[in-house]
Amino acid sequence: MRGLPWPARLYLVVLTAGAAAVIVQGRPGTLDWRPLMVLALLFLVCESVPTLLNIREAAMSVSFSAVLASVVLLGPTAAAIVGSVAVLSVRPGLPLVKRLYNGAQFALCGYAAGVAFTEFGGSTGVPRDVEAFIPLIAPFAAAAVTYALLNFAMMGLLLRLAGNVGAGQIRWRSMGQLFLSYMGYATFGLLIAGLWSSVKSIAAVLVLLPLFIARWAFGQYLAQQRAYDATIAALCQAVETKDYYTRGHSERVSKASVMIAEEIGMGTERVGAIRYAGMLHDVGKLGVPTKVLQKDGALTEEEYAAIQLHPMRGLEIVRGIDFLDEAYAGIMHHHERMDGRGYPMGLAGPEIPEFARVIAVADAFDSMTSDRSYRGARPVEVALDELRKGAGTQFDPVMVNAFIKAVEREGWRPTRSALPPDGVAAEAAAKDHDDPTVPIQVVSER
């Protein structure tokens, strides 16, 4: 409780009182306690192993299908009681405040769903046959929608009051996906209710089995995803060991690219792809001889050609990975310029793929705000000014503006690079091909 702002505390008290009132006035003594016990147990089992979603700090569990089943079988008060069982959740490390909040919230949502169910003409009780079952479907859908919307609203209000989330940060697209998966899981509740007349409580076990396996597969997927991200980061880091000043460059470019991509409203899948594209944009640099990368002074045309080749080399390496085609294009063209004087193809303006225009901005920004052997890191404001200056000639103004907006709102907190390790090849480059303020000089041999 400590550490919460007072509006959030007040909110919690109001919710708890509301839930208690709803349960008491529904005269719980008159309910058939046996199915109630089974459903409450089912709820508890589901609640104790939440399905993690790809949303930070929010855990969704499929437990509400048990609440919705009790809406059909026993009515609103029973649904509220089943929801309130969340207080007893055995999830380890869950503080009492959160338990209380969850219990109160689920109880109120369950009650509201129950009311919606009866309002839309659903009759409470075990559906005996097909004739009794079919008319339940529409009221059940109404109950599920009510539950989900109320749940969202309560959660949003809490996050708002606790000061975790600002108004502009609600991601409508991911909310939509969450809503759809809610509706998918809700059907399990209808299944339990429909099967109750024939198989009784075994219905719960049978319904749970595929559900838990799906959950298990999803957990495996998330674990693999994390492992994958860690692996790709480690391998990129290995590529960077050649030049310790560029340590962490890939990861920061990836982060900045994601900021831009989210700001201009790219879909989840594309944001995921640009995250990897940003990470891998410079792997081709390994094909450039170290002495060229670290050469002091002007480059010969031949050496410059070697540098210009690195996006192609990068593409050659990552081609075997099943990314979106856009990610390949982003890696290949991240050194193109809006005025057409970039490399490797000399594309101009809208010919340059969107991913490449995003990565170009992120890349230049990180280069300017990192330490280099020939200069210290520039402050973020100076680097943003440089980006503004280059907008239209080197960078896409849309991406520059999006990035500036994102940085102004969220700030830029890059990970500091570590001290140069001793022994291992830690050579300092005398120039950085990504740095727009220090253009590479090329001397003609003729």
Added chain:
Amino acid sequence: MPYGVAPGPLVPYGGRGAAGPRHERGETVTGEHRYGWQTLDSGQLLLICGAGLLVVAAIAKTGATGLVDSDLALGFGVLIAVGELARLTMPGNREVAPIATAGALGYTLLFSVGGSETTHTALEVVAVTAVGMILGALPHLAVGRAPRLDAMARRVLAVALVAFVYRFLVPDVLGKEYKWTTLAVMTVLVVLAVLADAVIAAMLRAEQVRTAFGVAVRDELRIAAPLGAAVGASGILLALAAHSMGMAALLVFAAPLLVTQIAFRKYAGIRATYLQTVRALSRVTEVGGYVEPGHSRRVSRLAVAVGRELGLSEPELLELEYAALMHDIGQLSLRDPIPGGATVLTEPAQARRIAELGAAVIRQTGVLDRVAEIVRCQCDPYRGLDGGTPPPLASRIIKVANAYDDLLGGSADRDRAAAALERMRLDGGSEYDPAVVEAASRVIERLTPLHGL
């Protein structure tokens, strides 16, 4: 001869997406891909012919007598077709169609629809399943993805197995009312079908990739158990739901099946991308000029083949493959490439340092600790360091595969191959594990007559 390895250096990156990524999706440690009919081996052919005959008989019989309940057949047939359309490839290049199988099992296990008894026969079940699957496979065919006939045959046979027993019992013996015996019979039959399917799959795989049958059975069960349980439970549930909800069960059921399907698809997808990424990024050492082109790929292919010959299970083979692909990654930390990059010819101290550096890079991931350990020990001698214990088997395999490729440099010359193996044999068990060398020579013997490895 399943190893479709091109002779010479491995640079098949002609055009984006042309030959490379697509067909490798979902494949983990098998390292091969089959094209159509000509690569089917005898076991698969037998299976496909058996299933084909059954399907033809079932369709002919059903066509002659007509369907008992055409609405029911239509509903489930559509579900099966949709499921077949949404089939997915699990790790190890295993094709599955969870929704189609669950739908077919549900159709098989029906004992009543909304209270009225069902009388469709087993042959009818097979016919509806087969027709649904063929219709669902057509769109795949239209975009050029050839059907995996062996996988389809297995799916049909598993359903047929359940159907012939269960449709004999229902409705005459078990009746149209729900009883606990009905549920028990359903469960036993579904478990048997999943087991039988895993054994058939293991037999095929053992023949295909030349692994021991016992190892293959365990691998198949590890993959099939979770998916089989989910599909089996869904099938039973579908039949029970149809009893109390009628045909509406099919609609209500679409969502739960979809949840399972999506979860498994995401899992299979990330597994495939993971492997592709490690394979792709293992090439950075080649692009950087640290090793010969194609070295990492060739070493990993040989290492996996040898590991399979020595009876490693699939999770172990996956670790072995990762380690083999990344065994040279430590060289990135060197200031300049070693000329030629052949680590078998470098000083032992330097080779060990590269191994240590590579292990450090891999340990950075925080999830591949065992792989890092394999890489760290890759150049330790078989007799052990300072008379200690021998390094892990996977490290010993990589040591042999790496030395072989360093000595051969991707050439397919049989005399040079024999000379390289002889050189490792002469060492007499101090550097190289004799058992691994023998396994490698068997693998190479099998592969070189047709293709260079």
